[in-house]
Amino acid sequence: MPYEPPTHSVERSLRATTGARVVVGIDEVGRGAWAGPVTVCAAVTGLRRPPDGLTDSKLLTPKRRTELARELENWVTAHALGHASPQEIDELGMTAALRLAATRALEGLPVVPDAVILDGKHDYLGAPWRVRTVIKGDRSCVVVAAASVIAKVRRDAMMAELGDAHRDFCFADNAGYPSPVHRAALEELGPTPHHRLSWAYLDALPRWRHLKRVRFAPAVPAAEVGGQLGFDF
Structure with missing residues (x-):
């Protein structure tokens, strides 16, 4: 189906109205999964043709997405990924976990952002970042689309790696x-250490619903909470 290619129009607007020179695009993947981290990519592209x-x-098809991610990782000016583990999602809730993963990605960049374009209508990032939300930004904004592709391919690869130890779940x-x-x-084996235990899917699993965790509000802001996924990404 034909589609309009993404543009730099939002980036140009931010440069014109705020003076921002380093504009970062952010997108996430894994929000609706039962297992694995939520992953955020922060990308900087400048105004070059993508x-x-x-x-x-x-x-995109999986094959084209993988090919394009390889191109993009060499084409972008800079990019970094941040993750929030299933345990952090259980402890903090998804909104705070997204903020944590996005903060990790932004702090991993070699440049300091002047402005952030965030896919969607909800600003889960907040201060101190200067954020512009864009609905369907992953289709309309070059910098967000680039982040979208890189995040998806990198998280899929991580999940395939986890699947080597949990073949019945077909994470790949x-x-x-x-x-x-x-x-x-x-239903047969119960959740792995990579599953989110505060999620409603456990309610439908009588043998395992006793494992469901009740989430409490964190005692400290999400940006101050540490945590690792258990291996180096």
Whole structure:
């Protein structure tokens, strides 16, 4: 289906209205998964012409998405990824976990952002960052689309690696998202250490629902909470 390619119009607007020179695009992947981290990519592209075919990662075939991610990692001016683990998602809730992962990504950049373009309508990042939210920014903004593709491909690769130790869950195919195979493995084997235990899917698993965690409000702001995923990404 034809689509309009993303542009630099929001970046140009931020430069004109705020004086921002370093504009970072942010997108996340893994928000709706049952297992695995939520992953955020922060990317800087400048105003150069992007690789052909750049768009929202969800509109690309897996093969093209992987090829494009490789191109983008060499094309972007800078990029960094941040993750929040399943345990952090359980402890903090998704909004705070997204903020934590995004902060880690932004702090991992070799440049200091003047402004951030965040995909969606909700600003889960907040101060001290200067944020512009853009609905469907992963389709309309070059810098967000680039972040979208890189985040998706990198998280899918991480989930495939986790799947080597949990083959019944087929993480390489479902990336931790709901699927019939994933549900069947949960019913038979119960959650792995990589599953989110505060999520509603456990309510439908009588053998395992006793494992469900009740989330309490964190005692400290999300940006101050540490935590690792257990291996180096």
